[in-house]
Amino acid sequence: MSMGVGGSKGGAMNEINMTPMIDVLLVLLIIFMVVQQGLQRGLSVQVPPPKEKEELAQKPPDDQQIVLEVEPGPKYFVNKQEVQSANLENFLRETFAPRARKVIFVKGAENLSYGEVVRAVDASRAADITLVGLVPRPEQGPATVTPAAAP
Secondary structure, eight states, X not given: OXXXXXXXSOXXXXXXXXXXXXXXXXXXXXXXXXXXXXXXXXXXXXXXXXXXXXXXSOOOOOTTOXXXXXXXXXXXXXXXXXXXXXXXXXXXXXXXXXXSSOEEEEEEOTTOOHHHHHHHHHHHHHTTOSEEEEOOOOOXXXXXOOOOOOO
């Protein structure tokens, strides 16, 4: 804040110097922009392209394909074989050790929380699996929707 003395009217005149306030505002803006970039988190996923309406039947899984199913509890099944939650990472590491192509598909049940599926994806990444895919839910069209029970 500066004060001008004198002038044409002869009295003391108070003026606010805006430059330091604008400088502080710009520095705070830059700090918030830098901090915001560090706070962003995400999970890189590959989403399959949308299916054609005529293509409703799914192909049977390949013998070389490994599917990790997550059920409530959480219970884990690797190609229909149950795996204990504490042993999941080690089981996946042993399963994929002799394989050259390290690809797994994670399939979550309908009533699971997001965290339980992410736990399965994290265990897969920790087991040095390079590509983790998510199995999408089947589309619910007019033919697949079951009628709701009347109250």
